[in-house]
Amino acid sequence: MSDRYGDFVQSSIGKKVAKNLGLPMPVELDRFDSGQPLVRGSVLVGRANGDDKSVSASVARILSDVHADVYVNSSDDIKDALSDAGVEAKSNTGGDDKFKVLLFDASNISNADQLKEVYEFFHTVARRVEQSGRVIIVGRTPENLTDIEAALAQRALEGFVKSVGKEFKRGVTAQLIYVEEGAEQNLDSTLRFFTSARSAYVSGQVIRVSTGDNVDVDWTQPLGGKTMLVTGASRGIGEAIARVLAREGAHVICLDVPQQQADLQKVASEISGSVLTVDITSADAGKEIAEAAQNRGGLDSIIHNAGVTRDKTLAKMDEKKWDMVININLGSIAKLNRYLLDNDVLKDNARIVCVSSISGIAGNMGQTNYATSKAGVIGLVDATAKQLEDNAKGMTINAVAPGFIETQMTEAIPFAIREAGRRMNSMSQGGLPVDVAETIAWFASPASGGLNGNVVRVCGQSLLGA
Numbered sequence: 001m002s003d004r005y006g007d008f009v010q011s012s013i014g015k016k017v018a019k020n021l022g023l024p025m026p027v028e029l030d031r032f033d034s035g036q037p038l039v040r041g042s043v044l045v046g047r048a049n050g051d052d053k054s055v056s057a058s059v060a061r062i063l064s065d066v067h068a069d070v071y072v073n074s075s076d077d078i079k080d081a082l083s084d085a086g087v088e089a090k091s092n093t094g095g096d097d098k099f100k101v102l103l104f105d106a107s108n109i110s111n112a113d114q115l116k117e118v119y120e121f122f123h124t125v126a127r128r129v130e131q132s133g134r135v136i137i138v139g140r141t142p143e144n145l146t147d148i149e150a151a152l153a154q155r156a157l158e159g160f161v162k163s164v165g166k167e168f169k170r171g172v173t174a175q176l177i178y179v180e181e182g183a184e185q186n187l188d189s190t191l192r193f194f195t196s197a198r199s200a201y202v203s204g205q206v207i208r209v210s211t212g213d214n215v216d217v218d219w220t221q222p223l224g225g226k227t228m229l230v231t232g233a234s235r236g237i238g239e240a241i242a243r244v245l246a247r248e249g250a251h252v253i254c255l256d257v258p259q260q261q262a263d264l265q266k267v268a269s270e271i272s273g274s275v276l277t278v279d280i281t282s283a284d285a286g287k288e289i290a291e292a293a294q295n296r297g298g299l300d301s302i303i304h305n306a307g308v309t310r311d312k313t314l315a316k317m318d319e320k321k322w323d324m325v326i327n328i329n330l331g332s333i334a335k336l337n338r339y340l341l342d343n344d345v346l347k348d349n350a351r352i353v354c355v356s357s358i359s360g361i362a363g364n365m366g367q368t369n370y371a372t373s374k375a376g377v378i379g380l381v382d383a384t385a386k387q388l389e390d391n392a393k394g395m396t397i398n399a400v401a402p403g404f405i406e407t408q409m410t411e412a413i414p415f416a417i418r419e420a421g422r423r424m425n426s427m428s429q430g431g432l433p434v435d436v437a438e439t440i441a442w443f444a445s446p447a448s449g450g451l452n453g454n455v456v457r458v459c460g461q462s463l464l465g466a
Contacts, residue, residue, distance in 0.1 A: 026429035027171045029200040030132035032438060034247075038196045041100025041130050042069045044092055046121040047078035050108025055138055058184040059105060060085035062191050065219075071099065073121070078105065092125075099125065101134040101195050106157055107179070109139070110150040118160060132171040135164050136194055138187075141178040141208055154178070158206055165204040165461045166426050173203035173461075183211045186450025192219070193442040201435035203426055204461035212449035213349055213394040222445045224249030227296040229289065231280055232306030234260035236407040237355070239267050240433035241303055244441050246271035253292055253299075255280070256306070280306055280332040286339030293345050301351040301444045302340065304333045307373075311366045322369045329373035334380055351444045352397040354381055355436070358457055361401060362465025374401070378455050385453030396452040398443045403459025404430045427460035 030040065043063060047056050060081040063070055070089045072079050082089045104121050108114075118137070129135070137157055145151040157176050165174035175194050179187060186209050193199050194207075218224055228245050232238035233254035242252045252273035256264045261277050268275045276292045278285050293299045307329045310321035333354060340346050359367050360374025381399045388395045404421035422430045436458045443451060 025169075026423075026427060027131055029171045029427065029429075030197040031200045031432075031434065032196065032198045036197070038066045038192060039068045039100060040197065041133075042071055042097065043101040043103055043195070044071045044073075044099045044125060045078055045082070045089070045103045045105075046073060047081075047105040048108040048114060048117045049077075050110070052108050053081055054181075054184045055107040055179060055187075056081040056105045057084065058187045059103065059138065059191065060087055062188055063087055065188075066192065066195075068101075068195075071097065094124065096128075098128050098130045099133065100130050101136065102129060103134075103136045103195070104138070106137050106139045106154075109153045109157075110147065111153050112149070112156070115153055115156055115160075118157070122164070126168070129168060129170075129172050132197070132200065133168070133173075134195055134199075135161070135168065135172065135174040136177065136191070137161055137175075138177045138179060138191075141180050141210075144180060161206070162204045162461070169426070171200070171427060173199060175199075175203070176206045177209060178206065179209045180211055183209050183450050185214045186210070186212055186448075189222075189442060189445050189447040190451065193438075198438040198442065200438075201427065201431035201460050202439060202456060202458055205456050207451070207454055207456065209450040210452060212396065212452060215349060215446040215449055217445065217447045218249075221249035222447060223300075223441070226250045226300035226444075226446070227253065227293065227298070228301040228303065228444060229253040229255055229276070229293065229299055230303045230305055231255045233267060234263040235267075237402070237405060237433045237436050238305045240437040241305055241440050242267055242273060243271055244434065244437035245301075245303075245444065246273060248441050248445075250300075250444075251296065253296075255289070280336065281327050285332065286336050286343070286345075289336065290340065290343055290345045298347040299340070299345055299350060300347050300446075301353065302336070302346070303440055303444065304336070304352070304354045304377075306332075307355065309367070309370050311370065313366050314368045317369065325369040326373050326376075329370070330376040330380070333377065337380075337384065346395060349394040349446055349449060350396075351446075351448065352384070352395065353440050353443045354397070354399040355440075356381075356399045356401040356455060358401050358403045358459050358462055358465055361457070364464075381455060382453060388452060394449055396443075396449065398448075398451055398454045398456070400436055400439050400443070401455055401457045401459070402431065402436050403457060403462040403464070405436060405458070406430045406432055424464065425460035425462040429460065431458060431460055 064085040142154040161176040234256040254268040258277040356377040357374040359371040
């Protein structure tokens with residue numbers, strides 16, 4: 001779907017008009033392109049003073065693995081960790097150098113006074129971040145800290161990151177990654193995702209990395225040899241998910257209702273996947289999925305993407321619209337998960353990924369049924385994640401919550417509401433289906449064993465529910 005205003009402000013005259021009138025000025029976001037370096041520019045790395053160097057050591061190793069062009073401030077002792085990892089860091093001289101990524105290890109911050117170190121690192125380089133740049137802070141999970149001073153300081157980082165995401169503009173994203181002690185080795189997939197163009201429309205998010213199976217992967221094809229099933233795969237976000245998973249090496253079982261078979265077959269044939277036509281609300285849906293999975297030795301991941309909207313204000317909503325949305329968007333996921341887990345259809349280290357929505361976080365007028373279903377998905381993820389923590393099979397469950405994504409569904413929204421949805425976020429534009437797909441591929445990776453129970457918004461840091 002075309003964003004004519006967004007295209008207009010990319011022109012020289014459009015930029016002048018928008019600037020003079022104080023209008024939103026969306027930029028063209030960097031997105032993943034095969035053959036491009038993971039990090040398309042220089043990385044400035046910093047670290048808060050303290051004795052714990054475990055996070056810095058993991059960060060240094062990852063930057064070394066991706067062959068990043070790394071800079072440090074002259075007084076920062078993170079240089080030792082980088083040197084140990086084989087990274088020859090350059091000195092930030094305070095000149096005109098621009099950075100694609102600003103990465104700060106805040107894991108040692110243990111009181112309010114030490115938050116000044118965050119200010120000092122970012123203050124001097126706030127105007128030196130490139131377009132579509134990345135701001136990343138790595139800290140410690142506050143809920144796991146017993147010291148009140150340390151917990152408040154780490155929790156304070158959320159306010160800083162979310163504010164930066166709204167201030168820096170020009171497609172710059174900001175994220176906070178909390179890492180449990182002992183889980184530093186599980187940082188790889190998350191840091192690779194957020195330093196890269198794959199995370200173009202994800203901003204202002206807080207990620208929790210916990211202990212979990214640390215699985216080595218071939219980063220050129222991280223899903224190689226895996227079998228993954230995507231519901232609602234015939235078009236829109238589902239189609240994009242199927243294509244990205246296949247691009248990353250997975251065999252994708254594309255599932256949709258029988259009425260969508262022609263479109264489904266087209267998608268599957270183009271990605272060398274397979275087709276499964278099933279109504280996910282039917283009593284035999286779990287069994288049919290299990291049979292299809294058995295032909296490939298089980299499922300490494302299931303992506304619960306299928307969903308519908310039937311919008312009406314509550315007073316005008318009939319029972320049929322309520323039931324349909326709840327059954328498809330929520331009830332079917334719970335039933336399928338129960339069947340697949342009870343019957344060992346999911347392999348060890350399997351990844352369950354659900355699609356929620358910012359409507360489930362913030363609510364939305366005329367969407368009591370939809371918002372209820374998507375909030376329920378988050379509840380399902382929370383509860384299932386706790387159960388999987390005690391499961392020795394290394395399985396995980398996470399969710400994405402898309403905001404305004406340019407699809408056939410959003411194209412049907414009235415013009416004024418559609419424009420408001422596009423502009424009411426830090427990127428001043430709608431996202432693309434591929435943005436949701438890239439986030440799901442990160443969760444679905446075998447290397448994401450430390451991610452369990454996360455809900456990540458793919459919304460350009462929407463003002464709704466922020």
